[in-house]
Amino acid sequence: MTNPHPQNNNPEKESASSRRSLLTKLWVLLGIVALAELIGIVFAFLKPNPKKSSAADRAAIIVAGPVDTFQPGTVTAFVRGKFYLVRLEDGGFLALSRSCTHLGCTVPWVAKENKFICPCHSSEFDIRGEVISPPAPRALDLYQIIIENNVLKVDTNKRKKRSEFTAGQITYPKKT
Amino acid sequence: MNIIERIRLSIFPGAHKPAEEQKGQRKYFRSLLLHFRPRVVPERTLRFSLTWGLGGMAAVLVFLLFGTGLMLKFVYEPFPDRAYDSILHLQQNIPFGQLIRNIHHWSANGLLVIAFLHFLRVFFTGAFVAPRQFNWIIGLALFAAVILSNFTGYLLPWDQLAFWAITISSSMLEYIPGVGTWLQESVLGGPELGPTTISNFYAIHTAVLPALLLLIMPFHFWRIRKANGLVIPRLPDEETETLGEKVNTIPNLIVREVAVALVLLAVILVISMLFNAPLAAKANPGLSPNPTKAPWYFMGIQEMLLHFHPVFSLFIIPLMLVFGLLCIPYINYQSETAGVWFCSNRGRRMALIAVLTSIAATVTGILADELIIGSVLTGPPDIISSGLVPIVIVLAGCIGFYIFMKKRFGAANNEAVQTLFILLATAFLVLTIIGIWFRGTGMRLMWPW
Ligand code: HEM
Ligand code: HEM
Ligand code: FES
Numbered sequence: 001m002t003n004p005h006p007q008n009n010n011p012e013k014e015s016a017s018s019r020r021s022l023l024t025k026l027w028v029l030l031g032i033v034a035l036a037e038l039i040g041i042v043f044a045f046l047k048p049n050p051k052k053s054s055a056a057d058r059a060a061i062i063v064a065g066p067v068d069t070f071q072p073g074t075v076t077a078f079v080r081g082k083f084y085l086v087r088l089e090d091g092g093f094l095a096l097s098r099s100c101t102h103l104g105c106t107v108p109w110v111a112k113e114n115k116f117i118c119p120c121h122s123s124e125f126d127i128r129g130e131v132i133s134p135p136a137p138r139a140l141d142l143y144q145i146i147i148e149n150n151v152l153k154v155d156t157n158k159r160k161k162r163s164e165f166t167a168g169q170i171t172y173p174k175k176t
Numbered sequence: 177m178n179i180i181e182r183i184r185l186s187i188f189p190g191a192h193k194p195a196e197e198q199k200g201q202r203k204y205f206r207s208l209l210l211h212f213r214p215r216v217v218p219e220r221t222l223r224f225s226l227t228w229g230l231g232g233m234a235a236v237l238v239f240l241l242f243g244t245g246l247m248l249k250f251v252y253e254p255f256p257d258r259a260y261d262s263i264l265h266l267q268q269n270i271p272f273g274q275l276i277r278n279i280h281h282w283s284a285n286g287l288l289v290i291a292f293l294h295f296l297r298v299f300f301t302g303a304f305v306a307p308r309q310f311n312w313i314i315g316l317a318l319f320a321a322v323i324l325s326n327f328t329g330y331l332l333p334w335d336q337l338a339f340w341a342i343t344i345s346s347s348m349l350e351y352i353p354g355v356g357t358w359l360q361e362s363v364l365g366g367p368e369l370g371p372t373t374i375s376n377f378y379a380i381h382t383a384v385l386p387a388l389l390l391l392i393m394p395f396h397f398w399r400i401r402k403a404n405g406l407v408i409p410r411l412p413d414e415e416t417e418t419l420g421e422k423v424n425t426i427p428n429l430i431v432r433e434v435a436v437a438l439v440l441l442a443v444i445l446v447i448s449m450l451f452n453a454p455l456a457a458k459a460n461p462g463l464s465p466n467p468t469k470a471p472w473y474f475m476g477i478q479e480m481l482l483h484f485h486p487v488f489s490l491f492i493i494p495l496m497l498v499f500g501l502l503c504i505p506y507i508n509y510q511s512e513t514a515g516v517w518f519c520s521n522r523g524r525r526m527a528l529i530a531v532l533t534s535i536a537a538t539v540t541g542i543l544a545d546e547l548i549i550g551s552v553l554t555g556p557p558d559i560i561s562s563g564l565v566p567i568v569i570v571l572a573g574c575i576g577f578y579i580f581m582k583k584r585f586g587a588a589n590n591e592a593v594q595t596l597f598i599l600l601a602t603a604f605l606v607l608t609i610i611g612i613w614f615r616g617t618g619m620r621l622m623w624p625w
Contacts, residue, residue, distance in 0.1 A: 048365045048372065079462055082368075098462075099368065104347035105340065105464035119466035120344070121482075121619045137486070159367065 060157040067150050067173045075109045075127065081156045083143050084109060084116075086127055092170035095154045096129045097141035107140070116140070130165040138163050145171040212397045214405065216422040217429055221406040226301065229436035230294035236437045237287040238389060240444065241325075244280040245382065252332065254378035256371050259334035260458040267455070274452060281453030282444055284326050288473055291322050299504070299597065302514040302590070303407040309505035311399040314392060316501060321388050323473065328381035330471050331374065339459035340468040343369055348470075348477070351486035369461070407515045467617055475611030476604050482619060483545050485563030492567070497600070504597075510588040523591040526581055530595045533577065534602035542610060546621055574599060 062081040070076060070087040077084055077098075086094040096116075100107050105120035115132060116125040124133035129140035144158040150173065162169065220226075251270055253262040266273040295315065298304060304312040331342045346369075349360040365372025400406065408420070456465075470478045480489035513519040518527050577599060582592040616622035 046362070048361050082461070102347075103344040104368070105343065105468055106462055108463075119464045120340075120468040135482070 060155060061146075062154045062156060064152040064154055067147065067152050070152075073127075075111070077109065078154070081143075081154055083154060083156065085152070085154065086129075088127065088170065092172045093145050093147075093152065094128060094170060095143040095145050097143065097159060099141065100136055101131075101138040101140060102134075102136040128165045139165050142169060147171065147173050150174075212394070212401050213425050213429065214401060215425055217405050217425050218408055219421045219423045219428075220408050220410075222423070222428055222432060223409060224432075226297075226406065226409040228293070228297055229432075229440075230290055230297055232433050232436050233290050233440050234287060234294055235393065236440055237283045237290060237444075238393065240283045240441075241280060241287065242386065244276050244283070245386070247276050248280060249382055254332070254374050256334060256374055256459070259332065259374060263333045263335075263455060275448055278448035278451070278453050279444060280329075282447050282451070284329060286444065287322055288326060291319055295319060296601070300518055300594070301407055301409065302516060302519065304505040305509060305514050306505075307403045308399070308407065311396060311403065312505045313502065314396045314399060318389070318392055318396060321385055321392065325381060325385045325389075326473065327471065328377040328385065331369075331377045332381065333455060334374065334459045336456040336459055336463075336465055337454060339369060339461070340464055341471050342373075344468060344478070345470045345474055348481070348486070348490050351490045353487060353491065409517075410515045412516050412520045467615065467619055469611075469615070472608070472612050476608035479542075479607040479611035479615070483542065483562075484566055488563045488567050500600075504593070507589070507593060509590045509593075511590055513590050519588075519591045519594055522585055522587060523594055526585055526587060526591055526595045527598050529581070530577075530598040531602050534599045535606055537573065538603045538606040539610075542607075542621075 062078060062083075064070075064076075064078065064085055070085065070093075072087050072091055073089045075084050075086050082098055084096045084098060086096055088094065098106050100118040100120065100123055102118065102121055102123050105118050107116040107118045107123075107125065109115075110117050114127065116129075118124070118136065121135050122133070123131065123136035125136070125140055126132050129142070131137075131139055139162055142160045142162060144155040144160070146153045146155060152173075248266070251262055251266045251273065253259060263277070266277060298312070298315065327342075327345065331338050346360055346363055349363065350356045352359060361367060363373075363376070364370070365376050469475065477489065477494070480493065483489070484493070511519075513523075516523075518524045574596060578592055578596050581587065581595050582589070585591070587595075610621075613624040614621055
């Protein structure tokens, strides 16, 4: 019998142990794969669920009412949708989130002073949601506005962050 | 043999043996008492002025929290529309409900204070060098678990205090660059506080963190045993070798531990009978109270937030501090000071100077920022002027102080590191105190009275 490893006096043991170490490696590999799957499952399980039921989807679209009910230069609070509907002097609309961009307090509209004033650290925002006074770092978030058949709806699922106010953010009703 | 006797024997199989052998049985009971402890301990480590009983007190409070927490779980309902009412029901209709809630509340807050003091005593007796290095790290993990337990518990009553404190604290996460928004939404289970938040917090508070504590605490105790007990206290000029005289753990150590535990229990009970845990009006997402503050143990961070750019006060500075704490046991120290309070006589003088410097510098800094620079109320936060510039000034101040003190006193790095630690710890305490008592409506500075 020819010995493939002449310097090794027990070739069988040698190959058995290398086979065993291969098996061990396989087991370790399988273990790692199983662990990775487990972690993946836990993460998927705990992830905030973006796909709500379709009923919740419909509930997220708030029908604000006919366009003409909102006078230019006014702010209307929608408690259920957690937003303010703003009609600017030029007739355009903005739907502002009521959460302060500083640390998330709810900002009330102070009609007397014509601005939003946060009770927590006194950030101030103008009617367009633009920061007048810090510590708030960004203008108030926006929700998407949909106008169909002259009825205004707000999609509270779609919240958009912005750093400042630009004219492009305003939604205008169709001229009739 | 009657049935009662037979049952007794089945529990204590040695009870019918002659008295001589029953001693062996007593020994089993004793070894149960000993548990993680050795049979004998160095006499010196029994001194109250070494531990102040603080580690034991922390352990007692954790068990008290487990006991009362499990009871609260039977009444509490983790849903936004029912949580607050279940707390009211607990307080008004359940016998001793208010008392149990009070005990849970005061133990939780007491634990933060006690664990912090324990952390200070471990640091100032130099009990973090080998062979206790890793136990320092385990201790930090315990501290993290305690803070998170407090934070997740805070939300559960779902009153105005809870709702807005958690809103503010979790919004702080949003400023962490890159992963901030994702992290905040994962914690809250959505963009803002809602049903998912409360069920997440409830699961973490009453299952995940308790399990973690139950795993880490025995590990902490086992490491103490592996290090041959506590660090042996000594005077600055005493030698280390001659101090190991041992005494029996039972009764010497056990009696002291039980005494501390009973006194603590009595104190907590009295406080819980006199002062009710606060409960404001039911949470109203449409109305933020003024002022709205984070839980008191985050007030230092909230105060920093008023002076530094959020990326620095919420991310970079905490990261540097945690990294520093993790490094403490692994620095190469020039002299052997384990067991000596504040390293040496020189260390004590340096410590005093550091405390005074830190108080003066922090108060001056806050007043200057508020009254002269005024970054609190003008101009949007800017990464250069309210982030980089002040942080460089603070860092330069710390490094300068370190070098100056080391030179001036000809100190070893043990003492210099301790001085720096005191400088930062005092600054943090001052920030916390100002945040709790000196901030009023609209977060403006005011007197607490
Ligand atoms: C829930 C929190 C904690 C509990 C229940 C706990 C419990 C204990 C107990 C019972 C002891 C022994 C007796 C004593 O020193 O009083 C001890 C010692 C020790 N603890 Fe903690 N501890 C906690 C947190 C911490 C923290 C935050 C640190 C530091 C980062 C820490 C580091 C140490 C070290 C290094 C020792 C050994 C001290 C020595 O040998 O003298 N522990 N701990
Ligand atoms: C280190 C351990 C713990 C800490 C620091 C802690 C802390 C807290 C805090 C600060 C609160 C808010 C109480 C208030 O002021 O209103 C709370 C509430 C609560 N905790 Fe814990 N807790 C701990 C362990 C546990 C455990 C082990 C359980 C149950 C298994 C538990 C169950 C509860 C329940 C059901 C509430 C809601 C009732 C209430 O708010 O009064 N806790 N906890
Ligand atoms: S949360 Fe509005 S100013 Fe801080």
